[in-house]
Amino acid sequence: VSLAEQAGPAGFRKSVALKIIKSEYAEDETFIKMLMREASIGGLLRHPNIVQTLSFEQYEGRYVLVLEYVQGRTIEDLLLEAKGPLESSKALDVAIQACRGLGYAHSLLDDEGAPLVIVHRDVKPANLTMSQHGVLKIMDFGIARATASWASLTAQGIVRGTPSYMSPEQVLGKPLDGRSDLFSLGTILCEMITGECLFKAPTMLKVMERVARVEVRDGLDRAEARLPGVGPLLKKLLAPHPDDRFADADVLAEALKHLLIGGEEGTQVA
Numbered sequence: 001v002s003l004a005e006q007a008g009p010a011g012f013r014k015s016v017a018l019k020i021i022k023s024e025y026a027e028d029e030t031f032i033k034m035l036m037r038e039a040s041i042g043g044l045l046r047h048p049n050i051v052q053t054l055s056f057e058q059y060e061g062r063y064v065l066v067l068e069y070v071q072g073r074t075i076e077d078l079l080l081e082a083k084g085p086l087e088s089s090k091a092l093d094v095a096i097q098a099c100r101g102l103g104y105a106h107s108l109l110d111d112e113g114a115p116l117v118i119v120h121r122d123v124k125p126a127n128l129t130m131s132q133h134g135v136l137k138i139m140d141f142g143i144a145r146a147t148a149s150w151a152s153l154t155a156q157g158i159v160r161g162t163p164s165y166m167s168p169e170q171v172l173g174k175p176l177d178g179r180s181d182l183f184s185l186g187t188i189l190c191e192m193i194t195g196e197c198l199f200k201a202p203t204m205l206k207v208m209e210r211v212a213r214v215e216v217r218d219g220l221d222r223a224e225a226r227l228p229g230v231g232p233l234l235k236k237l238l239a240p241h242p243d244d245r246f247a248d249a250d251v252l253a254e255a256l257k258h259l260l261i262g263g264e265e266g267t268q269v270a
Helices: 029-044 075-082 088-106 178-194 204-213 219-226 230-237 249-264
Strands: 002-007 013-020 053-059 062-068 072-074 128-131 136-138
Touching: 029 053, 029 062, 072 075, 075 128, 075 178, 088 128, 088 136, 088 178, 088 249, 178 219, 178 230, 178 249, 219 230, 230 249
Parallel strands: none
Antiparallel strands: 002 013, 013 062, 053 062, 072 128, 128 136
16 A cells, blocks of 8 residues: 555645555456455445545556545554553544444445445454544455455455454354454454453464453453443453344444543443
8 A cells, every 4th residue: 555646637636545456466366356346345435434445447557446545543553652551532432433434334235225234354453543633544445245246255264354353253254244343343442441452362373262262361350440331341342142242333332422421520331
């Protein structure tokens, strides 16, 4: 992904981000199809909390995805810079804004009114960017899945994503819906509050085993100690079975808002 400048008549200039397949994979049909799928899904998504896909073009024989350029810092960068937890109010704000973008994507319909069932599948700190104006942007729908025929590239049972931020059903290769993305958001919220990755282990396989069993150890207790009231919320958000979690991103956002208001007023929210 490179920063570029889009030029037009009368001195028009606009900063954009260009996503191009690396030269060594430029002729690989799988990577081309993945970029095409990202362009197809991205073209449908129009929400202030999702990085906008501006166009999909060919330049000198190579496919180029033109994206909105967001001047800001990823949540991963902010966590590395803090070398510990973020302010609780900031962590909740990040999660609430992420819920808005994810809720929109999860509930998107096709032209005939049928649910597209878009699942991001790689919600992680590096894919959440906070702009200089305080607007959170969800990035990289490159491995997103939708029910539309043009989006059905990933074979059933193949696991894609970042292990430490996957849901149990994702690491096990089971069917996914929006509640998988919300589980991922829960792991990020816990990390922002405690300053430590919830699922970590010496090897990727061990990480995936911990995620599959939802071995949170004392992570939720440490989060509760820093932000009273968040423990029960995280416990529900990180439930092993999707049916035991929040029904959708809108319901989660309301719970987060209640917690944010309660924290600002100095009250404990159960």
